[in-house]
Amino acid sequence: xxxxxxxxxIRFLFVACLTISSxxxxxxxxxxxxxxxxxxxxxxxxxxxDAEEGVRLTLLGLKYESSSRDxxxxxxxxCAGYIMLxxxxxxxxxxxxxxxxxxxxxxxxxxRALAYVKLERYEEAEQDLQKAESLASNAxxxxxxxxxxxxxxxxxxxxxxxxxxxxPVEDDDE
Amino acid sequence: xxxxxxxxxxxxxxxxxxxxxADDETVVxxxxxxxxxxxxxxxxxxQYPEKARRVRVEGEVEVCFNVSRDGRxxxxxxxxxxxxxxxxxxxxxxxxxxxKPLPKGKExxxxxxxxxxxxxLSPVAIETPYD
Numbered sequence: 310x311x312x313x314x315x316x317x318x319i320r321f322l323f324v325a326c327l328t329i330s331s332x333x334x335x336x337x338x339x340x341x342x343x344x345x346x347x348x349x350x351x352x353x354x355x356x357x358x359d360a361e362e363g364v365r366l367t368l369l370g371l372k373y374e375s376s377s378r379d380x381x382x383x384x385x386x387x388c389a390g391y392i393m394l395x396x397x398x399x400x401x402x403x404x405x406x407x408x409x410x411x412x413x414x415x416x417x418x419x420x421r422a423l424a425y426v427k428l429e430r431y432e433e434a435e436q437d438l439q440k441a442e443s444l445a446s447n448a449x450x451x452x453x454x455x456x457x458x459x460x461x462x463x464x465x466x467x468x469x470x471x472x473x474x475x476x477p478v479e480d481d482d483e
Numbered sequence: 484x485x486x487x488x489x490x491x492x493x494x495x496x497x498x499x500x501x502x503x504x505a506d507d508e509t510v511v512x513x514x515x516x517x518x519x520x521x522x523x524x525x526x527x528x529x530q531y532p533e534k535a536r537r538v539r540v541e542g543e544v545e546v547c548f549n550v551s552r553d554g555r556x557x558x559x560x561x562x563x564x565x566x567x568x569x570x571x572x573x574x575x576x577x578x579x580x581x582x583k584p585l586p587k588g589k590e591x592x593x594x595x596x597x598x599x600x601x602x603x604l605s606p607v608a609i610e611t612p613y614d
Contacts (some may be wrong), residue, residue: 453537466508469510469600469603
């Protein structure tokens with residue numbers, strides 16, 4: 310694996326984990342709780358980077374009765390989990406389901422944009438990112454996905470010039 | 484390409500005295516003064532801040548400092564900068580840089596040396612793998 314692709318993978322996992330983390334933190338009242346321990350454990354497994362176990366538990370949790378908000382959070386987590394597993398088409402279907410029920414779910418837009426970037430569907434990624442940015446302009450995960458899209462469509466290399474040709478200045482502080 | 488970019492490129496081509504690759508990605512050009520009182524020994528290259536690279540921010544920082552008799556940099560301060568994100572890496576790079584010690588008998592002058600760091604991003608060509 311090349312350095313670049315390894316770095317992309319790490320970045321990608323980082324973004325996915327952060328997205329899940331935020332979801333659990335903000336929606337803890339409904340996602341975490343004794344009423345559906347599978348969803349809770351599934352989210353924690355995803356947070357720990359165990360995508361396979363996270364997806365398995367979340368799918369299991371969805372079989373039990375849960376509130377519509379819980380189900381939405383679970384599907385959003387499934388979208389992130391399947392991105393971590395690189396099953397991008399499946400991930401897209403879960404993100405689509407979330408957005409069909411809640412068109413203001415910025416995490417789903419952000420995750421779907423990430424999936425589109427990985428699938429090299431850059432125009433759709435751009436559209437989703439614009440929506441995510443309009444809903445959560447300061448979200449770190451959205452910014453990272455934006456940079457991944459930019460890296461894919463407009464790659465750049467850092468260039469630094471060290472210029473010491475300027476005339477020295479009198480030390481007037483002394 | 485804008486006029487200022489063209490001018491910058493021309494200046495770079497005229498004055499480049501050293502051209503090194505710092506790591507996998509960063510290209511470094513070192514434009515050294517030919518009339519410098521103190522001779523650089525080790526010039527540390529700042530890292531392009533990832534935060535700035537991500538959002539495609541470019542900038543310039545001028546750092547001025549004193550050089551001690553034994554060649555260490557002292558009283559490092561930013562004199563001018565276009566974006567604060569570049570200031571810390573520039574200051575840190577100067578602090579870690581050294582100059583050749585002043586020969587015996589030479590007097591330590593009270594003038595500051597200034598170093599300008601220009602951070603910019605150039606487009607890269609992508610190679611398509613065929614295997």
